[in-house]
Amino acid sequence: MDILKVVHLNTYDGNGGAGRACVRLNRALTDQGIESKVIVHYKFGKNPDIGDFNTNLLQKGYIAATIILERILAKRYLKALKTPFSFAWFGRSVIHHPDVEAADIIHLHWVNHGFLDPKHIAEIAKLKKPVVWTFHDSNAFTGGCHVRYTCDHFKNECGNCPLLKNADPDDQSHKIWKQKRAAYDVLNFNIVAPSAWMQKSVKESSLMKGKTVEQIPNTLETDIFKPMDKSLAKEKAGFPKDKYILLSGFMPSRKDMHKGTSYLLESLELLKERLGAKARNIELVVFGNRNTEDVPEFPFRASFLGTIGDDERLSVCYAAADAFLIPSLEDNLPYTVMESLSCGTPVIAFTTGGIPDMVKHEYNGYLAEYRSSESFANGMEWMIHHTDRERLNRNARQTVMEKFSEEVIATRHIELYKHILKI
Structure with a gap:
């Protein structure tokens, strides 16, 4: 292997904390000589270095419609609380994209809003490539919520969700939890937790039993975010x-x-x-x-x-x-x-x-x-x-x-990639 190739998959290109973390890590890895690329579900910006899965305006329009539709439909099921929750109604295949096929490591980030539902997460296993997944919030190991507060249902099997209008043991949160469990039984992946709190939460999660979790923080552009008088x-x-x-x-x-x-x-x-x-x-x-x-x-x-x-x-x-x-x-x-x-x-x-x-x-x-x-x-x-x-x-x-500097965080990711690839 001459140059390590990493492809990062995220729903959006740089908006939101996860998007910014993904783009910043990509830059840090590139500066360290890694062939690193970001491919997104829906691209807002015009950065030519960030790719997307939409090949024409019609396809992009369809994706925008599913993102909006999911939010509209969700209101039928959710209480009037401002706690983010994602359903698994829409998804897309990513395994035929040339950059995904060429990568040595597939690095997942935030994949909601109709991007990677459990079925398409499981499909990635067909590529037989190592997968790293950075958990930017709790959604990957819950039945839908992104923020848990005091709810500990994720430690067992989600259900009786406090965010749903019609909560019961087999409610939507439990159904999503089961879909995720089935997908994670198929796809093996290594987890990156940006914080000690997230790492602890992952270890407590019933969905993540047996998964490897490494704590590596996010990074940022220290040459831009710097002190002044x-x-x-x-x-x-x-x-x-x-x-x-x-x-x-x-x-x-x-x-x-x-x-x-x-x-x-x-x-x-x-x-x-x-x-x-x-x-x-x-x-x-x-x-x-x-x-x-x-x-x-x-x-x-x-x-x-x-x-x-x-x-x-x-x-x-x-x-x-x-x-x-x-x-x-x-x-x-x-x-x-x-x-x-x-x-x-x-x-x-x-x-x-x-x-x-x-x-x-x-x-x-x-x-x-x-x-x-x-x-x-x-x-x-x-x-x-x-x-x-x-x-x-x-x-x-x-x-x-x-x-948290670029060099420190990039180096830690490269060490993880090489450990997974046994190189």
């Missing part, structure tokens, strides 16, 4: 230089459980009470909001940047902030945390999911007690009054360079 960055971002800037990512409505908006609002109210007159020195900046019609009322002056599609611009915003807030209640290895740290900006978050893999308490940020608004407020207050902010900023960047 705070004053210069604030000027470039258009933030007031005389304010302490609290930055936060996508801000959904108060009802969205997954992102923990209600806890952030409560903690900001507490912070304002504690700071008194000094509260006027604080400003909240939010990016990623799709509109300003459904955003909550904040106790501090708040500005909304909308979706930022340019990573250079996003990097400047991170670097300009004094602290990054993420009140998420469950996340695998959220990119916003890694990006902020890489730009030298400490993070305040709940102790949940894979966040503790990145944020070290009172070293490069603050880990608040889970679902405690008071603890989250403590974190903001601690950071605002910290006597050596520069040290926090340096620690943030150093964490990323030591644990």
